[in-house]
Amino acid sequence: MLNILKTRFGFDRFRPLQEEIISQALLGKDAFVLMPTGGGKSLCYQLPALKMPGMTLVVSPLIALMKDQVDALKANGIPAAFINSTLSPAEIDRTQEEARTGRLKILYAAPERLANVGFQNFLSGLKISLIAIDEAHCISEWGHDFRPDYRNLKMLRNIFPGVPVMALTATATKKVREDIISQLS
16 A cells, blocks of 8 residues: 555555554445544545455545546546546546446545435446445534534445445544444444
8 A cells, every 4th residue: 555655646655544444444444533633534535446446436525626626636646536416427427437437436425415316326336345434423413513414424334234334524523423323333
């Protein structure tokens, strides 16, 4: 993983806890990640995505963040894309075809899109190796940015049994952490 970290992302060493979190994902285990903003949370799912056989699904509530991350990944030669409300139907179809044919390693989507049955059906036909839920504090009704569609993400366990789930956030009290873990089983 250190070699991939250097060659793809330009970092010489891991930040605290990154290596342990990545190892959990590679072992097929769930992880709850609480790191400060700028602490390297994204690399915790981006690095294993490159090593795992299928694709990583990233649930993110922020369109601008999706675009920034996909642009950065593509600049590093990593096949990534997002599906959100900024895309035309033709662009969504093109991105879904890339995912279906295995040309993507990382796909970002908003939690509201995951509530769509058609999108769930699309996802069920993919080889997903890891599910990363960014801004996971939004799952908790006690979080500072609760979003009801985040509560439905537990359905991903039904669609992808056995696929590890990584919940990531920079802010979570003990009560919020416990709620996130409970909601995601």
